[in-house]
Amino acid sequence: MYKNKTIKTVVNKLDNIDTQFRFFEMEVIAGEPNLVVEHVASWHESDCRFTFDFSRVYWNSRLHTEHDRIVQSLQPGEVLADVFAGVGPFAIPAAKKGCSVLANDLNPASYEYLCQNIKDNDVCRQRLVHYQHPLDLCRRFQNKAFDKPFPAYTGPKLSKTAQRKLGKQAKRGNVAEEPSPRKESSPRKAIDHFVMNLPDTAIQFLDAFRGAISTRAMQEAYAKMPMIHCHCFTRELEPDHAEKDIRQVCSSVLTLDVAADWLQRVEEKLGSPLEDEVTIRKVRSVAPGKEMYFIRCDSDNSLATTALNTVRTAVSPPESELKRWRRIFDANSKVVHGERFVNAIAPAGDLSKISKAQFAILFKVADTSKRGFVSWEDFTVFETLLKRPDADYWMAFQFFDVDNSGYIDFDEFKNVMSENIGTDAIPFDFDCDWVKLYLGKKNGTHVLGCKFSPHNEFTQLMKGLQGERLRQAFKYLDADQDGFIRAEEFKRIILEIAGHKLSDAVIDRLPTLCTLSPGQRISYSEVVAFHNVIREMDMVERIIREATAKSKDGRIDQSDFIDYASSSSRYSLFTPMEASIIFHFAGRGNGAQRLALIDFAQLLDPRWVAPHDAVKEKKAPAASALSAAAHSAYSFVQGGFAGAFGATIVYPIDLARGFILDTRSTVVGQVLYKNSIDCARKILLNEGFLGFYRGLGPQLISYNSLTTNGISKKGVAPEKAIKLTVNDLIRTRAMDPETGRIEIGWELIAGGSAGGCQVVQGEAAKAEGAVPRGAIHIIRQLGLLGLYRGASACLLRDIPFSAIYFPAYGHLKSDIFKEGYNGKQLSFLETLGAAGIAQCILTLTDVTLCSGMPAAYLTTPADREEGFRALFKGGPARVLRSSPQFAFTLLAYEQLKKLLPYPWDEKPRRMETALTSRPDEISKIRARNALKILLDVHGDFGRRAAASGDKLSLMTPKLYSRKE
Template sequence: MFKSLFGSLLTQASCQEGAGYLKRADSEKLHEIFLKYATVEKNGEKHITSEDFVRKYLGLFSEDDFNKESVQLIAGIVDMDKDGYISFSEFQAFEGLLCVPDALYKTAFQLFDTNGNGLVAFDEFAEVMRKTALHKKLPFNMESTFVRLYFGKDKKRLVTYPEFSQFLHDFHEEYGVEAFKKCDKEGTGFITAGDFRNIMMSVKSHLLTKDLKSKVITASGFPQGERKISFPYYMAFNSLLNNMELIKRVYLNATNRTGHRTQEVTKEEFLHSAQMMSQITPLEVDILFNLCDILHHTNGRIVYNDLNSITPEQYFKQVTRRVAEIKAVSEEVNMCRKPYRFVNCMELMSPEERGVLIQILESTYRFTLGSVAGAVGASAVYPIDLVKTRMQNQRTGSFIGEVAYRNSWDCFKKVIRHEGVFGLYRGLVPQLIGVAPEKAIKLTVNDLVRDKFMDKKGNLSLYAEIIAGACAGGSQVVFTNPLEIVKIRLQVAGEIAGGTKVKAWSVVKDLGLFGLYKGAKACLLRDVPFSAIYFPAYAHVKAKFADENGYNHPLTLLAAGAIAGIPAASLVTPADVIKTRLQVVARSGQTTYNGVIDATRKIYAEEGARAFWKGAIARVFRSSPQFGVTLVTYEILQRLFYVDFGGSRPTGSELHVATPIEESIKKPHHIGGYQVALPVLTGLETKFGISLPRFSYPKPAQQ
């Protein structure tokens, strides 16, 4: 009776609390999914067996020689009655529990609460721990003072959930101390480097990244070739690994939160920041800089990326941070799948390491994605571009002094009135034909030049960003100039009332090959500085909008692109005005120009300095959102159609190794809270080091 009551209360509490953090799955849909896995009928109700729930629904322990005890323990987290079968109410209750922010601790509590009474006894705790892989490697002293402090001198005290959460947090730290004592048999306060390695690879392996394991722990030369490891060093080392997220915040504080993660920080600067905002000790800082030097040869100066190779995977943090955004998570997975851990698992390779063929394939890949992104961006803002062109072509100091449009809005209204809505899209087809290679080569060249200047840590100086942008702007002119001269002549053709309809092909034939590059110098004067301003500004604004893991949501990418376009588009408007005047066909009585210098002189003499800024507002309203749309499309496409060529990817949008949170979302039957079921269960090991054996013992010998 008590078990049933407790289960009912837990169901209500979990569902009510979870509803505040995660949109609950529709009950009918959840029940429909439940019935697909329910193979047993008990007391007139369908139930899922423990094995079916763990192996078929969750997708864990799929091996033929799976460990049945581990499966029963995991199923026991959901099975409140502990009868080996999971009812729909229990299935739904666990879904609700997964929605709460402390889901990992509550799941761990239910793992140890084997009789389902809402309390954990010492016998229950010991029974589960003795079945873990860790205990089999290095048994824990269940008679220790630490255990008796929590469960009482006679170990009869029952521990509540809040108390057990603290116990579990402290237990693994005590496990490490216990392991050190076992290796330090003589009580000298030192253990050998070999013992240190064994402890870290068994008791503390969940805190170790791949780089730490391969380059530090198993390298037999740490620390600094010492043969003995002191207890203070051992404790500081583990404390450092436990607090790497805090370490990152200390780094950002040391750089005054500039948003730039490439600023080098010395040990003294880092220590000063650490003492201002945390209790990180000087020994931990020494270890941190020593590790960074071993891994990256930092020579006493570290950057943010140096910390990533030391930061252990924290599924717990991912789940609690994202549990309120499951819908957004699902969209991200469909898109990239880039988070849930947005950590770049790929070390950048130099061009020499990748080879010519790989670089050609990468350029083709980027060119293709850039083409699609350019077409999307151009289509989105084309009406604004048409208004901008007509405003820039409007003459006020020539023989024909009539002003057709008072301002951009007036131009917009008159185009619709006299030419219809489709008049706003005059010249769109050639624009789309040409904008694809134009934007593609621009984005591709920018990425490739950035790659050339980027070091293996992903650092790039400001001057290198400017050079990359300038090269991108210069390279696009080969496509831009022919595209724009045709587009401009089509856009202004509608101004002539009763005029014959002008077609793109006729414009191309009239101009000829060399005529298509009329105004190319002015085009260079516009596009080179535009890109030199735009791309660095975009990179830095995007970094400002990134979250603490350096990840950008598509909306922040769009905002960054739009913001960066404002100074870039406005400052190069004079060059754009000159280019427009050179490329358009002058009507009878209008001034003609014979080059950039001649156009500059005549425009200034006839119309004054203000003429150089005609259409500036329309240009900003066109270029800013266009590049915002183009770049967010480009980066999302790189997430969607990721191909690893060993080069760089857009900062803050790198593809990462699929984590359990991503894998769970890929499962169509994992809805609601079950979208985070796998990372929560995996978190038992990655947060607390509690790993259950996957295989039965003894495991069958490999053939």
């Protein structure tokens, strides 16, 4: 200070810069305690004058080279958006140079000095527009420039000094090229450069570019993509490592899902490497181990384009769905208006509870440019938003943020709420403490929105809002303040808050909640408990599904529910009162009974309707016997086809085996076929492919011998048909219609009977086909039992075999492959796997135990020598042949039943909810889920606003009508 008289104040920096607004604490150690700096116009800072309070804003003189470098690279007439402008060291020189500038800073002090510096430097408002916004600005800037373009550029307005300086620099060769002003006669709608100098976090904001240039008109305006100048820090000292580190951060920011291969994907998409488009350069070493870098993304393949491409890639709905959407867009001159959009995104089945008008809320969000239509690009961005795990909150945020400011203040909150819940609803007191806690007491100065995730605070407000509304509603209706409300009042509250989540049956029975406690009135605890049940409905459903699946009889009672709930989560999720409410509404008034999953459908599925009484009525016995017989005949035919299919698959193996055995037995000392493969080769050579199926027809339907050795001579189709039909018939009869469960005893009986009937039919048919004078002759000679001579051995084998096989197959499907669990349907391979495994196990068991072979074998000296292995003789061969045969038979049978069900069959009562919805509806389900948070506030949210305007007027009626 003694030497340099211009120095007025000396400060000591007390802390690192780690505040959001990038200034630091300091103490004055000499001179005047005045921290307002006046930076006179000099070659420093491009001849501009800056005034600022050093203790309240960010300023760093060492950055002047960087400021200068970027300003030099701009051309007069270009449009610059300075996202983190501070007091204007980029924005003001750029404006002076002839650029049009949009500048922003969230720090009110920076904003204040920015305004002053604009004035002091005579950069008119026309040229430098300033804002004070949080995140999302990149996109907003683009919309602003597009909607309110800068006037056509007419030429540079440089000060004399600036002109002199430019001339000197050009002479010295400091400027690569004399900046040639852009000559355009039309207004400037597109931004040419974004400067993002907030090195600590700027990279995190890059994803704000995602989908920014969404409409066709905007894409036309952006013939050249903006250049993004972004600063960042890295701890890597080696330039190579630093670059790698920065690229990695960029890619993870811009990637929607966690995909480490983002760069690669974008490169693939673009068909060229990104190397040339993204420049990474060191600016300076800020501190030991802290390097400041600069990222520049140029030209057409800039980050903005790649971000847009990433959105498209990330959306990637299934091909068919994408095609469907494309068709909708193509059929509507590339854009979709409100009603069509709603029709396309709303799941049809939900419209009874959530109206179209309510889905129009989403149109308002999808129509980002507020033109009254959604373009293909808007749509892809919208679908991406829907995929966010917090899509419901995000949609709610966009809906409340009426002025698109990126934050929500008290007035916005109040207006949107009041407009949507209407005057006839139970009033909500916006002056309450709860609202003040979230939105501040002092005239709404506290806004909801922050730099990283603008809607974070808002999500908490929305989450709590339903509870607060419930509290206020109860207080309002409990006029005498005795802690109880009447049953109709309770119904009114629930209808307003959660009517859309409940089935009509439950809504009708809401007043019965008062029967749970004495006095026929409803306490606050009950209201809260009921509300919690509705709020946690998905969890309730999960617990019920899992607990009933694990229960032996497929039913649970209240204590099972509570037990399962507490064992499947760290802390008990539901109270006994909540459990009794669940059982009260699921049971038919008797909360103590054991209930099956289907009983809960009326509570869990809002579209549930009571099964028609006529269906419930028992059919007349004669009618039901006739229909059972018709059903069995139908199953028999299907079983026949399935059996034929299974046999056809393994027929070539049988044929080859038959040939080998035939020739061994007939041509003494001569071996025609060395082994099965040799046999197959020879059949193919001699008879062609069809040779493998010689004699198939008779084998499928009758017992006429194909070979002389007795192998495969049965009528497979009727045999399998009988077996499958009998098993099915008994199982259906024994099944509990509500739980779909069969007791194990019945499973064994069904399987065993199937095996028994197969033998009976087989022996009768064998007699018919094999004995020259037929079955009638045998019956005449030996009586009816004569037919079954020798059948006892078969019965001893086939009855236990089938008795074990069918239940094993059923349990493999349900217990191992989880069929029916949360609505799961088994794939083809899973069903085949279950059938195959069951058959393998059983065939091996059959070989060793059921056929009586072991005893016989082990009696021969050779087998005794061979010992235990003799038990399994022939096993693998049988496994190889029979396992696939019956597995394919079963598979074919099940597929036939699925594809061609018995037309007059009573549909099994199934519970379909959001948890079990089909994947091809997934985008519609997402659309519905995205409304969740808004509808939680009020079940009619959106309906009222629509009713007050026309059609889908939720999406700003003026714009809609303009388009119409």
